[in-house]
Amino acid sequence: MHRISTLRVSPICLGGNVFGWTADPAASEAILDAFADAGGNFIDTADVYSSWVPGHRGGESETIIGGWLRHHGGRDGIVVATKVAKHPIHRGLRPANIKICLDGSRRRLGVETIDLYYAHEDDPHVPTAEWLGVFDQLVRSGAVRHYGLSNFTPARVAEVIEVATAEGLALPVAVQPQYNLVHRAEVESSGLAALCAEHHLAIVPYYGLAAGFLTGKYARGESAHGPRAARVRSFATDAGFDVVDAVVGVADELGVEPATVALAWLRQQPGVTAPIASASSVEQLPAIMAAADLKLSRSQAHRLTKASASFA
Numbered sequence: 001m002h003r004i005s006t007l008r009v010s011p012i013c014l015g016g017n018v019f020g021w022t023a024d025p026a027a028s029e030a031i032l033d034a035f036a037d038a039g040g041n042f043i044d045t046a047d048v049y050s051s052w053v054p055g056h057r058g059g060e061s062e063t064i065i066g067g068w069l070r071h072h073g074g075r076d077g078i079v080v081a082t083k084v085a086k087h088p089i090h091r092g093l094r095p096a097n098i099k100i101c102l103d104g105s106r107r108r109l110g111v112e113t114i115d116l117y118y119a120h121e122d123d124p125h126v127p128t129a130e131w132l133g134v135f136d137q138l139v140r141s142g143a144v145r146h147y148g149l150s151n152f153t154p155a156r157v158a159e160v161i162e163v164a165t166a167e168g169l170a171l172p173v174a175v176q177p178q179y180n181l182v183h184r185a186e187v188e189s190s191g192l193a194a195l196c197a198e199h200h201l202a203i204v205p206y207y208g209l210a211a212g213f214l215t216g217k218y219a220r221g222e223s224a225h226g227p228r229a230a231r232v233r234s235f236a237t238d239a240g241f242d243v244v245d246a247v248v249g250v251a252d253e254l255g256v257e258p259a260t261v262a263l264a265w266l267r268q269q270p271g272v273t274a275p276i277a278s279a280s281s282v283e284q285l286p287a288i289m290a291a292a293d294l295k296l297s298r299s300q301a302h303r304l305t306k307a308s309a310s311f312a
């Protein structure tokens with residue numbers, strides 16, 4: 001287990017945007033069962049998941065997680081992170097909005113207290129002190145245990161810390177940026193990793209598998225199909241496939257799945273607490289969970305770092 005402030009979390013965080021989307025409710029519960037059985041306790045969702053599916057309104061993922069928690073006699077030891085600011089009806093970080101969204105998330109999850117509540121994206125239209133004041137109240141009242149920042153630039157993370165410190169408000173404990181072997185600069189060269197080290201912020205990367213691209217299941221020259229096709233195509237460049245080749249090379253050497261290697265590399269990067277990855281079926285989960293126990297040798301990690309240098 002790793003620590004994010006007072007939270008104790010598994011080294012892999014289970015992504016929840018598939019629940020109610022590419023995994024139906026029964027498959028989602030089976031994935032959650034298998035995740036918990038394999039020692040996982042850290043689950044990531046958001047109020048906006050999965051509003052992009054025709055007929056959905058957002059909150060479908062939280063509802064499934066809430067149902068699963070209820071069916072399993074509560075939430076002992078399970079840490080649920082959810083997010084506010086991207087719900088299609090209540091977008092942004094206006095104080096009234098945050099309160100409405102928080103109530104919706106608590107109701108759907110069936111919990112009094114949300115363990116980790118992220119601002120899903122920055123909101124330039126609301127003064128920082130204003131929305132930070134609401135997050136501070138939520139922490140003090142026990143409605144949320146801690147809060148984090150997702151998709152914030154390093155300059156804005158620094159500003160949040162400065163304002164919170166000056167006003168005596170609760171500080172963020174985690175950031176959630178996109179970070180993987182084919183998307184490194186946002187964390188490594190932007191100053192974000194250094195800032196997180198300085199202020200003891202956990203890095204919880206999303207798209208740990210680059211939407212499935214790093215599992216090695218997409219072939220050079222073939223067009224990706226299915227619900228993730230657009231996202232996968234954005235990674236599927238020649239330079240991207242060179243990274244996949246390096247991942248597959250290390251995986252073959254170790255006799256493990258490429259997904260395991262991609263997540264193990266991420267786990268070994270400075271400041272990373274727990275990469276987020278999702279599975280759309282129970283069968284995909286073992287390769288993800290195996291990353292919790294895989295330690296790449298210095299030379300294996302170096303080969304991957306070198307093969308992906310153009311993304312740093």
Ligand SMILES: NC(=O)c1ccc[n+]([C@@H]2O[C@H](COP(=O)([O-])OP(=O)(O)OC[C@H]3O[C@@H](n4cnc5c(N)ncnc54)[C@H](OP(=O)(O)O)[C@@H]3O)[C@@H](O)[C@H]2O)c1
Nearest residue numbers: 015016017206207208209210211212215277278280284287
């Ligand atoms: N903060 C943010 O703005 C933000 C943005 C995006 C995501 N997130 C979070 O991060 C989580 C992870 O993102 P993601 O699910 O989009 O991307 P991901 O974890 O990089 O990729 C997961 C996808 O890869 C495929 N996959 C997983 N294991 C596999 C295996 N062993 N073999 C073959 N394919 C496998 C599955 O897709 P197929 O169904 O195609 O097989 C799975 O849904 C989300 O669920 C969400 O919680 C946060």
